[in-house]
Amino acid sequence: xxxxxxxxxxxxxxxxxxxxxxxHHHLVRTAAARCRRLxxxxxxxxxxxxxxxxxxxxMREEHPEEGIxxxxxxxxxxxxxxxxxxWDAHMAVFRAAVPDPVDAVFTSEAYGRxxxxxxxxxxxxxxxxxxxHPVSGxxxxxxxVGCWSHLAAPVRAALARRVVVLxxxxxxxxxxxxxxxxxxxxxxxxWAETGWVPEYGRRYSGEKYARLLxxxxxxxxxxxxxxxxxFELIAERQLAEEDAAARAGSPVLFCDTDALATxxxxxxxTGRRSPRVEAVAARGxxxxxxxxxxxxxxxEDDGLRDGEHLRAWMTGRFRTELARRGLPHLVLTGxxxxxLRTAVTAVDELLARGWHFADPLPERG
Numbered sequence: 001x002x003x004x005x006x007x008x009x010x011x012x013x014x015x016x017x018x019x020x021x022x023x024h025h026h027l028v029r030t031a032a033a034r035c036r037r038l039x040x041x042x043x044x045x046x047x048x049x050x051x052x053x054x055x056x057x058x059m060r061e062e063h064p065e066e067g068i069x070x071x072x073x074x075x076x077x078x079x080x081x082x083x084x085x086x087w088d089a090h091m092a093v094f095r096a097a098v099p100d101p102v103d104a105v106f107t108s109e110a111y112g113r114x115x116x117x118x119x120x121x122x123x124x125x126x127x128x129x130x131x132x133h134p135v136s137g138x139x140x141x142x143x144x145v146g147c148w149s150h151l152a153a154p155v156r157a158a159l160a161r162r163v164v165v166l167x168x169x170x171x172x173x174x175x176x177x178x179x180x181x182x183x184x185x186x187x188x189x190x191w192a193e194t195g196w197v198p199e200y201g202r203r204y205s206g207e208k209y210a211r212l213l214x215x216x217x218x219x220x221x222x223x224x225x226x227x228x229x230x231f232e233l234i235a236e237r238q239l240a241e242e243d244a245a246a247r248a249g250s251p252v253l254f255c256d257t258d259a260l261a262t263x264x265x266x267x268x269x270t271g272r273r274s275p276r277v278e279a280v281a282a283r284g285x286x287x288x289x290x291x292x293x294x295x296x297x298x299x300e301d302d303g304l305r306d307g308e309h310l311r312a313w314m315t316g317r318f319r320t321e322l323a324r325r326g327l328p329h330l331v332l333t334g335x336x337x338x339x340l341r342t343a344v345t346a347v348d349e350l351l352a353r354g355w356h357f358a359d360p361l362p363e364r365g
Contacts, residue, residue, distance in 0.1 A: 011035030082365030167292030168314035
């Protein structure tokens with residue numbers, strides 16, 4: 001229906017969106033189809049563990065259409081649907097966040113009629129039985145894996161468990177990353193979309209070396225000159241490619257190296273640390289690091305490597321940095337098969353620990 005034909009002028013959808021799921025998006029789209037203008041109010045309490053800014057950003061990304069305005073507010077008023085004074089306190093929060101008159105309030109909850117009355121607006125109930133999308137915020141918080149198909153890309157990116165495989169040159173990080181992704185994909189179901197993220201620095205190095213050879217045919221890779229800003233670019237691109245993969249994948253994502261490793265490579269090539277690269281690495285959202293030990297792994301020089309003599313130093317620097325930062329990590333040794341088995345056990349333990357969401361304010365009345 002066109003804007004002129006829509007039955008309501010200004011509609012309102014409000015909720016915790018803790019976190020947003022398909023039912024929420026169905027509610028918003030249904031309301032938008034019936035209103036010339038729609039405000040989506042994200043109400044977060046200080047007790048909850050997902051920041052208000054994240055929830056607002058997620059809802060804005062999923063609903064970028066003209067005429068939909070997503071705003072946020074902190075609402076720490078206790079929840080008691082039977083207490084008029086509590087209702088008054090909530091309404092003061094709502095009206096401060098949405099000062100314009102509201103013509104219709106859209107909800108899937110039993111409190112929708114009273115909410116509409118207090119706004120002086122029509123109360124429209126949408127799918128109260130959750131028939132269109134059998135999911136709830138409580139269900140997502142209790143079992144994100146079981147609700148994964150109901151989550152939009154930005155929420156998947158935020159919740160996916162990211163496992164980093166890092167190590168010195170020619171220690172099997174790419175082989176192990178691929179093997180881990182394949183192992184979890186073979187489980188099927190929600191795990192079928194498990195992905196792995198290649199090392200962007202390696203691609204960049206290949207392109208850099210190709211430019212060097214174009215200028216000086218036959219030059220060895222070791223003669224390439226590295227500038228500090230190149231490592232910042234590599235770290236940023238690595239994070240961006242991880243985020244893109246996490247948005248489209250399963251509850252676990254495997255990363256062949258990460259921005260933290262780039263900080264060590266910067267040190268290797270420039271002789272000093274880089275606060276700018278370390279700042280990029282600090283933005284990473286990783287949950288487990290698997291360090292591939294160089295011992296017992298034959299060195300293979302593919303033309304883009306520094307040399308076998310640096311592997312012990314690099315392994316040591318990775319171990320030192322992981323320990324210094326207090327990051328959960330495991331050193332993998334033994335054969336390729338042993339390393340894969342140990343890695344799968346560690347990842348399964350990570351997933352078994354689950355996801356922690358702080359409880360929202362209790363509801364009464």
